[in-house]
Amino acid sequence: MTSTDFVRPALEWLAQDPDPGTRAELEEILRLEDHAELAERFGAKLEFGTAGLRGELGAGPNRMNRVTVMRAAAGLARVLGPGKHVVVGFDARHNSDVFAADTAAVLTGAGLRASVMESHWPTPVLAFAVRHLGADAGVMVTASHNPPRDNGYKVYWGDGAQIVPPIDGEISRAIDAVGRVDGLPLGESWTTLGYRDIVEPYLDAVTSLPIGEARELSIAYTPLHGVGGQVLSDAMVRAGFKAPVMAERQALPDPEFPTVSFPNPEEPGAMDLALELAARTGADLVLANDPDADRCAVGTPLPGGGYRMLTGDEVGGLLAEHVLGSTSGDGRLVATSVVSSSLLGKIAADRGVGYAETLTGFKWIMKAGPGLVFGYEEALGYSVGSDAGLPVHDKDGIGAALAVAGLAAQAKRDGRTLTDLLDDQARRHGLHATAQLSVRVDDLSLITDAMARLRAVPPAELAGRAVKSAEDLAEGVAGLPPTDGLRYHLSGDARVVVRPSGTEPKLKCYLEIVIPVEDGPEGGVTAARARAVRDLDALKKDLAAVLGL
Structure with missing residues (x-):
């Protein structure tokens, strides 16, 4: 598609968007004929996966907004079916309370029951509430520790845990089948959960x-x-x-x-x-x-x-x-x-x-x-x-x-x-010293390219330690489902794992070195810690050079 091809989907979006703020934002983009911005917002969409949805606030399917949230709620409602009970919580980020109310309106309009927390409370309170209330699912509107302009939508199942495959795929397909949100039936009545209803039981439990x-x-x-x-x-x-x-x-x-x-x-x-x-x-x-x-x-x-x-x-x-x-x-x-x-x-x-x-x-x-x-x-x-x-x-x-x-x-x-x-x-167990090397990027293709280079030419050694074995986690190892990651076992009881972040534009590297500690005075631990700092710094430096980021 050319950049001008995104004008029509932008106009269609405007026609259904219930939020005057994002409508005004999109109208200004159209007025300025900012086709690059339109392509960025309408040339892709936020994908619903095992972390739910998470992204920057703004107009368009590649942003977090009321249309995106209502479509997610409608997809969840179709997978669950009428009569099921969903608990909805939200944090204090921009629009979290609005997204929670939209979720409840769509769910109840589809014939489900919704219980919405009356205030912004922690995510673990929501996870606890799903099981405590015997609900069929839960939704938490949060972007956790992401930057201020982000928000997100996390889904829990009846066991009180976050969804995993194949449920996430079922919800994603149901979301894709949702039409215009201005045609969705919306409910106006749901249960409000107060502090005594859910925070008090949570406090009793913890x-x-x-x-x-x-x-x-x-x-x-x-x-x-x-x-x-x-x-x-x-x-x-x-x-x-x-x-x-x-x-x-x-x-x-x-x-x-x-x-x-x-x-x-x-x-x-x-x-x-x-x-x-x-x-x-x-x-x-x-x-x-x-x-x-x-x-x-x-x-x-x-x-x-x-x-x-x-x-x-x-x-x-x-x-x-x-x-x-x-x-x-x-x-x-x-x-x-x-x-x-x-x-x-x-x-x-x-x-x-x-x-x-x-x-x-x-x-x-x-x-x-x-x-x-x-x-x-x-x-x-x-x-x-x-x-x-x-x-x-x-x-x-x-x-x-x-x-x-x-x-x-x-x-x-x-x-x-x-x-x-x-x-x-x-x-007792040896000093298990760990560190992380994280590289934040603006262009996600840099991460894809770095992972491809590592797969094509794995390092033979890092910081003077031979790479004894390399595992591609995408092939599924040790009975684990496939995931995008690489794990290297190094000589001298060291290990490196490299993977793209699932929630942020980062490439993350996890380093571990195990150093035996001799029995005796505390100086043994102190010496081991000092050595671990030096060894981890050397490993970070070498790994950064290999990544080329």
């Missing part, structure tokens, strides 16, 4: 997790302008902790995220205000949630002063030991993703419990098998369970924060810190 008995702890916390602040504070107080001291400038929901470049605790600078607050107040623990509070970041004091943020793998290892030490039974299972540390498998073997490795994403971790009491992925996502099982069948930044606080309070009571616990773990 405060019943194995937190431990120690409670003396001071916490510095930031919700990063997201929706976690109230619910996390309420959870802490209900569990018996003091309310955390909150980073004031980031305490309230703000869709512009004015104090951070990207509202993701992993991004450089995102934790600066929380770390400054911790230093000012002498906090024992630093906690953060991402904007929809399904992830949890953790910082701990350093022996010589200051604080350091723990990696997702470090927190995952600590929580795994904590959960397995607080649960019982031969059928227990722990799970993580192919890009996370190999440490969890060693912890599971040491504890005599089952271990599973899945594709990236909690939708897969939740399908790891029966008896799952703990799951995590290195990107700060954790699902903490008890003998009663997992209260949330997705990553839960609130439940994880409670468990970490209990672990830190116990360590404080014993005169120790989380760093001491990590050192103990390194002595």
